[in-house]
Amino acid sequence: MGSPDETIAVRMDESVLDRARAGDDDAFELLVGPHRRELLVHCYRSLGSVQDAEDVLQEVMVAAWRALDRFDGRSLRAWLYRIATNRCLNHVRDASRRPRAAEIPAWAGVERADDPWWLEPFPDAWLEPASEGPEARYDDRESIGLSFVAGLQALPAQQRAALVLRDVLGFPAAEAAEILGSSVASVNSALVRARAGFRPGRTPDRIPLPRTPEAASLVDRFVHAFQQGDTAAVVDLLSDDVRLSMPPEPIQCDGTRAVVAYLRARGFWGPGLQVVPTAANGQPAFGYYLPDPASDRGRLHGLIVLTVSDRRVTTITRFGGVDIEARFVLPSSLPPSDDAGARRRE
Template sequence: MAAEDEATVEAARAGDEAAFARLVGEYRRELRVHCYRLVGSFDDAEDLVQETLLRGWRRRESFQGRSTFRAWLYRIATNACLDFLRRRPERRQAEFAEEAGPVPAVAVRWLQPFPDAQLATTVTEPDAVVVARETVELAFLTAMQFLRPRQRAALVLRDILGWTAQETAELLETSVESVNSSVQRARAEMRRRTPDSREEWAPADRLDAAQQDLVRRYLHATERGDLDALAALMREDLRFSQAPGAGGNMTPDPVWQQGRDIIVASWAPAYVGADRIEVRAIGTRANGCPAVAAYARVPGDRTFVPFGLVVLRVEGALIAEITCFGPEVFASFDLPAEL
């Protein structure tokens, strides 16, 4: 990075706040993504970036230049995330049935969507861009939460950041053999937990013209409450899931369904009859996929209030999966509080 010159680093080590701000400013976004991969929560990732920068400032004199300043910050961020997970035993590892296969993102209660607008923009190499994109997909992040924290860290450091086994072992204060074993187990678990069809997915930045039109038609059909038009955009084996408080799910538990006809029929009460809701929608992007923020207005109200943020997974010419998060995530996407 241009800011990581010797004079700037020395000034930061000596206590120059402006120099330190220039250094960390280059890496703030990618550090947030790093923390998000480890803890699964956008809000917690932001807090952990703040903790990383605070620790870095307090320990600035410990930077000896044996690595890049960026690598030094990643070490601090990784340890901050591991400390966070030690303090939160209920967040260390997701629990689910032992059988292999993907589970909905909403099954991991702390998992939040990540706004594409907040993704790091410093990666330019083609292979690195692919890795960066695929490792923020909801399916990948969901599978990550089934790993133990140190397995998670070892996998991210080795397979995403490209650290050597020795560098990873030094950060985790363990042996190279232990790191290699952790990474092998983590890779095996990730294969068990992610869909076989991932290569067929179309992230938002690679949607062709027909797929972009598909997303536009979904948005407009949602606003019209046109269930037939919505059904025409979906695969027959569509998967749909809702977090608690999302899109009319008033239960304390997440729910999920499979099958287009079953799912569309379950939406009918909200769209049909005198008490039907009106909907307005805003297009956005989350976790490398198209997303739609839905606002609802019930009869008698003047404003539309947040209803749910849906992330769409597109396969070929149809929507294969819809994941609906609650209104609490709207703020992180800079979406309005009402329409």
């Protein structure tokens, strides 16, 4: 028998559930509100796109509202994950009809990207610790890293779902099977195949953590060299096998020489560049601003996310898109500044 506090909590939940079933919007929000953020992260891991994740989450909330009468009252979280996982599976199947990515430009050192072209950055401000089970194999930060999410996109839908439910969220096999509407044997089989085929990237996003003093110093030096257009200093901070990718452009450059040549040719660095530091996918990032010929202000041109490992920058991922400004709460423009260091938000 549970404690008095647990008994009161159960009664409150039952009361809220009864009101929600009767059509009370506020009661429904009390039920599902605490799970919204982790469900959004779950959809993002599964789909790789913030926009797709937000759209699917809205579908999940509508489906949950309509199906409340069929909820057995046992585990609300598992029930919501079942709806979300199946909506994501449906979306992945529909996404097979996505238009093909654009052709890559004829540029020396440029290759077709390994990462999915629809990959989008996830703001750290939207993250919160997940409710991981004892069988989770990946920690929160590792499982939201760009290379991890990109690697998931290469898995077949059912394998992807099994790996996320079991190894990321730590659901027991029986509970994962119930969420997927499958058998334990089928889930375990999908998980074995997923683990064998999962390739989360050449450069793990986990060592060292972006918030360590060592990594922060490295990022500051990189940003300073980037703003100055100091080729020698930038090269000194890059790993020999550094990779640059630029979703949604389906291109990548591998190796220091190709990456530096492409960045210089495209005008992504040098005097006049301004930055606003932020964080995405548990990694250091910055919005970058280039001079606007039509005004004296710097205009937001995109977001750059860095992977830091072994005391070097190992991956540079540049994102464009109109949603960067809103999602990362970045100003659309900056006044001219002579400060070569990173511009800090007040």
